[in-house]
Amino acid sequence: MREIYGKYKEHYKALIFLGLPIIIGQLGIIVIGFADTLMVGHHSTSELGAASFVNNMFNLAIFFSTGFSYGLTPIVGSLYGTRQFAQAGQALRCSLLANFLVSLLLILVMGILYLNIERLGQPEELLPLIKPYYLILLFSLVFVMLFNGFKQFTDGITDTQTAMWILLMGNVLHIGSNYVLINGKLGFPELGLFGAGISTLFSRMAMLAVFIILFARSRRFSRYRVGFFRMGWSKLTFRRLNALGWPIGLQMGMETASFSLSTVMVGWLGTIALASHQVMLTISQFTFMMFYGMGAAVAIRVSNFKGQEDILNVRRSTYAGFHLIMVLGVILSCIVFSCRHYLGGWFTDSAEVSVMVTTLVIPLLIYQFGDGLQINFANALRGISDVKPMMVIAFISYFLISLPVGYFCGFVLEWGVAGVWMAFPFGLTSAGIMLWLRFRYKTRPRPYSP
Template identity: 80%
Template sequence: MFYKIYKEHYKALIYLGLPIVIGQIGVIVLGFADTLMIGHHSTIELGAASFVNNVFNLVIIFSTGFSYGLTPIVGGLYGTHQFAPAGQALRCSLLANLLIAVLLTICMCVLYFNLENLGQPEELIPLIRPYYLVLLASLIFVMLFNGFKQFTDGITDTQTAMWILLGGNVLNIIGNYILIYGKLGFPELGLLGAGISTLFSRIMMVVIFVLVFLRSRRFLRYKIGFYRLGWSRTIFGRLNGLGWPIALQMGMETASFSLSAIMIGWLGTIALASHQVMLAISQFTFMMYYGMGAAVAVRVSNFKGQNDMLNVRRSAYAGFHVMMVLGFVLSLIVFLCRNHLGNWFTDSPEVAAMVTSLIFPFLVYQFGDGLQITFANALRGISDVKPMMFIAFVAYFLISLPVGYFCGFMMNWGIVGVWMAFPFGLTSAGFMLWLRFRQKTRTLAANSSYL
C-alpha cells in the first residue's frame, strides 16, 4: 500500500531528477579533476585553490539560490499551461540575475583588496590573487547560465541543461590539462591555468544555452512571451521576493563551510589542502542530493499551481525517500574507499592521512544534508521561503560555526573538530525545515478545503 501511494511520484522524480543528477555528476567529475590536477601539480597550489574555491562557492551558491526564485514561478505557470508568461518570467530573471552578478562582483572586489587580513598562510597569497580575479570574471556567466537552467528545469525540461553542463565540464577538464601542465605549446600556468579554463567553459555554456533557446522549436511558445510581453514589475518583484530569502538561506549554509575554511587556514597549508580534498569528496554526495532536490521543487511547484496539496506533500516525502536511498548508497561507496581517497588527490602522505580522519564526520552528516535539501526545495516549491532565512541563521551561525570553533580550537581537535560541526548544523536545519513544511502544508490544505 505504501509503495502504491508513492509509486508514480518516485517515477516522476527519478525522470526529472536523473538528468539533473547526471549533469551534477559532470560537475563532480570536474571538481575531482580540478583537485587531482592541482594537487599533483603542487600541494601549495592545492591550499590556495582551497581558500579561493571556498570563498567563491559561497558566492556561487548564494547567486544560484537567488536564481531559484524562478523555479516556483515558472513551475506554477507551466502547471496551469501559461506558456507565454513563463517566457516573460525568464526575461525578467535574466535581468535580475545580471544585476545580482554586478552587486556580487563589487563585493568580491572589496574582499580582494583585503585578502591579507584573513589570516591565510603568506606563501599562498601570490597564488591566490590571480586565480581569484579569473574566477571573479566568470561570475556573471554563472548567473546567466543559472537563469536559463532554472527556466528549463521549471518546465520539466531537465535534459537540456544536463547536456550543456556535461559538455562544458568536458571542455573545462581538457582546458585544465592543457593549461595547468603546459601542453600543446601552451605555457605551464598551474593554478592560474585552471582558472582560465573555468572562465572559458562558463562563457561557452552560456553561449550554447542562448543558441538552443533561440533556435529550438520546442521553446517557441515561451519565446512569444520572452519577446512580446515586455518587462513585468509584478514578476520582477516576485523574483526578488523569492530569490533573496533562498539566496540568504543557501548562502548561510555555504558560509558555514567557507568560514570554516578560514578557521582551517589558521591550522596551516596541510590542513587547508586536506579540507579542499574533503570538500571535493563531499560534492560527490551534495550534487546528487541537489539533483533530486531540484526535481522535488519542480514537482511541488507544479502541484501547488494546481492547488493539489495532497500531491504536494506526497511529492516531498517521496523525494525524501529517494534521497535517503541515494545517501545510503553514496555513503557506502565513500566508506569502502576511505583508505584510498586522499592518495587519489595528492602525493602528500600528511594530507592523505588527514583526509582519512575526516571521513567519520562526513558520513555522520549525510542524513541531515539529505533532509535539509529535500524540505528546503519543497518549501521553495510552495513559495514559502522567508522562514528559511531564520532557520538557516540558527542552524549555521548559532549552532554550526560555534560548535566548529569550540571543537576545533577550544577542545584542540583541529580540523576534525571543525568538521564535527557540520552534522549539528545540517541536521538541525533539516528538522526545522521539515517541521515548517508540515505545518505550512497543513494550513494550505485546510484553507483549500474551506474554500
C-alpha cells in the same frame, strides 16, 4: 513497505525521470571539481591549498547566486502547470536581467573581499597563488548567473535534459583545457593554478553561449520566445523574483558561509590542513550534488502541483523525494567508507594529507541524514513559495549552532581540522528538522468550512 511503494509509486517514477538528468548534470559539476583538485593537487600541494581557499570563498557567491536564480523555478513551474507558456518566457526575460544585476553586486562584494584578503590569516606563501586565481573567478560570476537563469527556466518547464547535456559538454571542455593549461601541453605555457582559472572562465562562457543559441533557434522553445521577445517587462514578475530569490539566496548563502568560514578556520591550522579540507570537500560534493539534483526535482513537482492547488500531491511528492534521497545517502556513504583509506592518494602525493583526509570521513558520514533532510524540505518549501522563514532557520542553524561548535571542537578541544568538521552534522541536522517542521505546518490539512 508494499503499501508505501504503491502510495508513492507514480511520484518515485516522475522524480527519477526529472531528477536523473539534473543529477547527471550535477555529477558533471563534481567531475569539474575532481578534475581541478586532481590536476592542481598533483601539480603542487601549495596550489591545492590556494585552490581550497579561493574555491570555498567563491562557493559562497556561487551558491547565493544559484539560490537567487531558484526564485524563477516555482514561478515558471506554476505557469507551466497552468499552460501559460508566453508568461513563462516573459519570466525568463525578467530573471536574466535580475540575475545580471545581482552578479554585479556579487562582483562588488567579492572585490571588496579581495582587497582585504591579506587580513584573513591565510599562509603567506599562498597569497601569490591565491590572488590571480581569485580575480579570474571573479570575472566569471556574470556568466554563472546568466547560465543559472536559463537552467532554472528549463528545469521549471520540466526540460531537465537540456541543461544536463550543456553541463556535460562544458565538463569535457573544461577538463581538456585544464590539462593543457595547468601542465603546459600543445605548445601552451605551464600556468598551474592560474591555468585552471582560465579553463573555468572559458567553459562557463561556452555553456552560456550554447544555451542562448538553443533558446533562440530551437523549436521546443518557440512558444516561450513569444513572451520573451514581445511581452516586455513585468513589474509583478520582478517583485516575485526578488521576493523569492533573495530569501533563497540568503538561505543558501548562509549555509555555504558556514563552510567558507570553516575554511578560514582550517587555514589557521596550515597548508596541510587546508589541502586535506579541500580534498574532503570535493568528496562531499558527490553526496551534496546528488541530493540537490533530486531536491530540484522535488521543487519542480511541488511547484506544478501547487499551481493546481493539489496539496495532497505536494506532500506525497515531497516525501517520495526524501525517500529517494535517503536511499542515495546510504549507497554513497557505503562507497565513501569503503574507499576511506584511498581518498587522499587520489588527489595528492602528500602522505600527511592522505592521513588527515581519513580522519574527516566520520564527520562526513554523520551529517548525510541531516544534509538530505534539509535539502529535500528546503526545495519543497521553495516549490510552494514559502521562503522567508528559511532565512531565520539558516541563521540559527549555521551561525548560532554550526560555526560555534566548529570553533569549540577545533580549537578549544584542540581536535584540529576534524573538530572543525564536527560543526556540519550539528548545523545541517538542526536545519533539516526545522525545515521539515515548517513544511508540515504549511501543508497541514485545513478544516472544512462550508
